[in-house]
Amino acid sequence: MSVAIPFIVFLLVGAFAAYHRLRLAVWAALTFTALLACWLLGAHSVATAVAAAIAALIAVPLLIPAIRRPLITRPLLGFYLKILPPLSETERTALEAGTVGFEGELFSGRPDWQVLLDQPKAELSAEEQAFLDGPTEELCRMTNDWEITHVDADLPPDMWEFIKKNRFFGMIVPKEYGGLGFSALANHKVIQKLASISSVVSSTVGVPNSLGPGELLIHYGTQEQKDHYLPRLADGREVPCFALTGPFAGSDATSIPDYGIVAMGEWNGARVVGVKLTFDKRYITLAPVATLIGLAFRMYDPDGILGEKKDIGITLALVPRETPGVEAGRRHFPLNSPFQNGPVRGKEVFIPLSQLIGGEAYAGKGWQMLVECLSIGRSITLPSSGSGGAKMGAIVTGAYARIRKQFGLSVGRFEGVEEALARIGGRAFAISALAQATAAAVARGENPAVPSTIAKYHCTEMAREVSRDVMDVHGGKGIILGPRNYAGRNWQAVPIMITVEGANIMTRSLMIFGQGAILCHPWVLKEMKAAQLEDERERLVEFDRNLFGHIGFAISNAVRSLWFGLTGARFGKAPGDAYTRRYYRKLNRYSAALALMADTSMLLLGGKLKFKESLSGRLGDVLSQLYIASSMLKRYEDEGRPVGDQPLLAWAFHDCVHKIEVAFSGALRNFPIRPVGWLLWGLVFPWGRRAVAPSDRLGHRVAALLMNPNDARDRLAEGVFTTPCANNPAGRINSYLAKAIQAEPVERKFLKALKNSDIESLDFPTQLDEGVREGWITAEERVLLEELRELTLDTIWVDDFDPHELVAASHYDREQGKASREAA
Known part of the structure; x- marks a missing residue:
């Protein structure tokens, strides 16, 4: 028998154990059993002995903690502490603020799909559905977007009154304070429907139910603040805004130059301890009409009135508009989409400590408060707005392309237009699934830090792509503004969504993978925490446990990536029906490859990885497309696996997979350490890239679906304002x-x-x-x-x-x- 047989058996058993993530002791037992069988069957005795010796040299020190920890773990701990990227206090706060949902499975290299499929289907309560069918429908009927955007540059008075009377501003306010107490899913559905008729109306309603005084008061307000302000916010007596962004601090909220000095001052006729605020904010939605301004600033106590700490930190406050020194009322004009947006300024504006959100106890905790609420707001308002516009664009463009004729044919019959219709339909399907998935996560009580950034970035980016294609199909109809134009204003509004609540460029290159690589990874955050323990023995034990779990995890993902690449992910356990099982298998492959790439990047680049924004952005694209594809499969399952939706699902899925491979290719071809990039390419793409963009045949089916009445088209239209x-x-x-x-x-x-x-x-x-x-x-x-x-x-x-x-x-x-x- 060949001398190579024992070594081949040794490698195959190791690959099998790594693929299935068996424990080290199980691997050792299987290896020695297999080698014994080789020897009994007549394998080369010397080769078998050498293979067994190699296995023993690996297994014995790793299986005995008394040997492993001092000889292996301790030196590796020292090396780890040298390459560990330094985390600022703001970064640490951001990491600790969010929760991890199914996105953690996607980072695992072996997703447990049952975790996703067992999540309850997102559904509205009877009361929420009645609000959507009643007041929301009526508000849409009242909306004349041309009058709002061109004639009045504002909502008419009767709409403002209707919004306040029906407590649209109080959707998230609990019922005990006079609000509607709706779920995040209901919030999403309302914003989505309003956005399908007017981005101005949707933003007007969305902002008070997103990051702002209401959200912050619910989570952190003192009881006195809640009792006073929440009922007034719910019924519209107070119109809120939140002033965060300034000229010198846009996406970098931790560097706000606005400040407050602790001092004595007059408030309601009494002399009290408070803060003198100096601030200059811009891009603040609802600021021109707000009566209550939420304000983020840096708080200082140079005279030690509150204690020894001079720089207290970022703090949040409630500033009534009528407070002396507040300047508000002027307006920005955002791309001819005149929602109420403008600057807020003030110099030495005095407020008492009781106006700090949460009171004095929360002074200096503003950054923590913001990051805990930012992901919730980012999960709802902007993804919902993108979803409403995209879904409406898909439905009406399909009808327009069928009715509009050129050369005796519906324009939708031309292949060039078919391509655009396919992109519109497929991306609208993806946006709808992604926006609903993140809203459902919030409704389940999660604080989805990573999914919120994915949803904000990709819903708005895909909405821009949909809007572009909608404009192209409509041609002259789309560019001539007026009461009959329903496409032009949406085209003007999409860059606004892309810019606000964190510029998309920064969101992609810094946040998605930057947070995901640590927060979602099954071992990295545990290792970081273990390495920072004060007790030396406890630090060594905890780091040892997590380190070797991580090593096994990395080996497993390398093996799984190679196996899936060699077989095209045609084999393996996967859920779904006969139609979608192949989709789950493909996602298994890319999940393993992402985990492999993430581990390699963090190991070899260490703290430098945060400055490799192109690499981070591409790996973030992979994670995002995995999450989007998962959201679409979840939607397909929740809807009862409708056959009619299969063209939409197939187009959007193949688009995701194609983008995943493009992102992997860019990351590998530009990997900073070239030989490592070549090695990883062999593991991820052993036969080269194989995924292609959706085919013309599939695009034809999607276009036909949009241009004909059918159940799938009706499902896509659910939740948008189609009343003629x-x-x-x-x-x-x-x-x-x-x-x-x-x-x-x-x-x-x-x-x-x-x-x-x-x-x-x-x-x-x-x-x-x-x-x-x-x-x-x-x-x-x-x-x-x-x-x-x-x-x-x-x-x-x-x-x-x-x-x-x-x-x-x-x-x-x-x-x-x-x-x-x-x-x-």
Whole structure:
């Protein structure tokens, strides 16, 4: 028997144990049993002995703690402490603030899919559904986005009153304080529906229910603050805003220059201890109309009034608008989407310590408070807004592409338009699943730090891509603004979503993988905490336990990556039905590869990894696409595995997988240590990259789904405002789809007969008269064609204006006054 056989057996047993993550003792027992069997079956005795000796040299010191810890663990602990990236207090706070959900499984290299599938289906309560069908529907009916964005640059007074009266600002406020006490899922559904008709209305409602005074008071406010402010916030007596961003501190909230000095001052006729605030904030939504300003600042106590600590730290406060020294009311004009947004300033504005959110006990804890609430707000408002716009864009663009004809064909029949429709449908499906998944996580009581950044970044980025394709399909219809245009304002609004609550560039390159690599990894955070224990013996024991768990984890992921790469992930245990089982297997492969890449990057780059933003961004893309794909599979399962959704799921899934491989490829080709990059490429892509973008055939199926009434299209439209009313041209066009399809055979018959006739009339009504007389169509079919012409005109018509209507009112008034004076 060949001398190589014992070594091959040794390697195969090791690979088997690593793939299944068997304990070291089990591996040792299997190895020696297999080698004994080789010897009994006549294997080369010397080779078998050498293989057994190698196994013993590995197993004995690793299995005996008294040998392993002083000889192996202690030197490795010293090396680890040298490469351990230093964590600032702000970074530590951010890591400790979030919870880990299923995203932790995706970082494990071997996801337990049952954890995902066992999560209860996200559903609204009867009360929440009634609010969505009642007040939310009515608010959408009241919305005239053209009047809001072009004429008034604001919501009309009756809408403001309706919003306050129906407690839209109090959706998250508990019922005991007069709020609606809705779940995060209900919050998501309301914002999604409002965003489908107007981004101004959705942001107006979204901000008070996101990061702001209400959210912070619920979690940290004193009882007195809750009793006073929460009822007033719930019913609209107080309109809140939260002032965080300033000229010198945008995404870097920890560097805010705004400050407050502890001092004595006057408040309500009494002399009390408080803070004199000096601040300059901008981009603050609702600031121009807010009556209660939440403010983040750095608090100092130079005179030691409160104690010995001079720099108390970032602190949050409630500042009533009427407080002397507060400057508010001016407005920014964000890309012709005039939601109430503007600067807030103040110099030596005095407030008592009782106005600090949480009171004096929470002075200096503002950063912790912010990061604990930021992920919740980031999980809801912006992903929901992106979802509402994308879903509405998919539905109405499908109808428009079917009704609008060029060269005698619906424009949606052209392959170039089909490609755009496929992207619109697939990405709208992905956005909807991702936004709902993060909202459901918050509703379950999680604080999803990593998923919130994924959702914020990718929902807004994909919404921009959807909006771009919607504009391309609509052509001139999309670029001519007016009451009939439902696409242009959304196109103007998407860059706003991408910019706010953390610029997307920074979110991708710094936050997604930066937080995920530590927070979601099964061993890294444990090792970091173990290495920082004060008791030397306890530190060694804990680090030893976690270190060797991590080593086994890394070896397992290397083996799993290679196996999945060699087999194309065609084998292995996976949930799902016959259609989706292959999808779960692919995600198993990329999960193992991500864990392998993350471990290698952290080991070899150490603290330098935080400065390798391109690498971090690409690995973040992999984690994001894994999470998005998981969200879509969860949605598919929750909906009962509908066959009609399979084209949407397939297109969006293949798009995710293609992006995963592109991201891996970029990370490996540009890995800072080139030989390591080549080695990792062999493990991740042993046959090279294989994933491709969704096929044209699949794209054709998605486009056809959007252009025809069907159950999958209806599911995609759930939760957006499709009611066909005067203020909703998109809803009207969507309602025309069935009639247009019904009339198409009659139209083809009529046009064919007209083309082959000698009728000279060029007027459409006269041509219809001739068609009835000639017997080409019946009187009933004539009515059908007349209706088709009317609905087609309503679909394709664009607005025009008298010149003075497009001139700014102030300029027009000046010109009119000048003309009057000249005439006089």
